[in-house]
Amino acid sequence: MKVSLRVNGKKRKLKVPPMKRLLDTLREDLELTGTKEGCGEGECGACTVLIDGVPVNSCLVPTCQVDGCKVTTVEGLSRSKKLSRLQQAFLDHGAAQCGICTPGMVMAACALPKGASLEEIRQGLAGNLCRCTGYMKIYDAVGAFLGSKTEPVRGAKGGTTVPVRSAKGGAKGGSQ
Ligand code: FES
Ligand code: FES
Incomplete structure (x- = not known):
């Protein structure tokens, strides 16, 4: 499935299996490894990202659901390599x-x-x-x-x- 989204302010177009977890898409396809996996079951919050400004557990979100969305990861907070x-x-x-x-x-x-x-x-x-x-x-x-x-x-x-x-x-x- 082709998915188009904005990640940390940049437009990204991806071809991924629709049910691939957003957590894996971020880490594997976009190399945004700041988002961590803890439980993988929605219990620990380690994988939290913002989707359209709302915190969600990315281990529970299939990538097809973020087509057209704005996703912010921890990498998106810092500017010019300075911590936020x-x-x-x-x-x-x-x-x-x-x-x-x-x-x-x-x-x-x-x-x-x-x-x-x-x-x-x-x-x-x-x-x-x-x-x-x-x-x-x-x-x-x-x-x-x-x-x-x-x-x-x-x-x-x-x-x-x-x-x-x-x-x-x-x-x-x-x-x-
Ligand atoms: S990895 Fe624990 S809630 Fe997602
Ligand atoms: S789990 Fe180690 S700092 Fe929170």
Whole structure:
């Protein structure tokens, strides 16, 4: 099947089996290996990409479904080989260790509104599992990027902070 889509701002035309997973099309046909496979069953979020701005598990999406769509992968966030502000926030807050979950976390975070509360961040990342980093560091990184107001977590080591303000207006996260 011929599929035409826009990936990270570039038009791409592919000939692929219609039911080939988008995850495999991205990694094998487009060499965008930043998107990771964890469970392969829609349970871990490691393969999260944006389709028309909405976070989805690319391991569950047949490539035929993205014909005519805009797909954004983690590679699409950085500009001129510089990390995006969101990616840099993960580094600055120690929110990435083995890194398998990180691209999926980052892509899910892209869809969160500016100033999101901790609860909104938790819910937005609920489908993304991390087996090695404390989730608070991830929430801290995302909260810092989104400009959420923060306050110290009671009893947290090293003055860990969490976002506390509710989102206003539902604006998108802006430049990631
Ligand atoms: S690899 Fe897709 S959700 Fe786990
Ligand atoms: S950093 Fe290793 S799974 Fe999240």
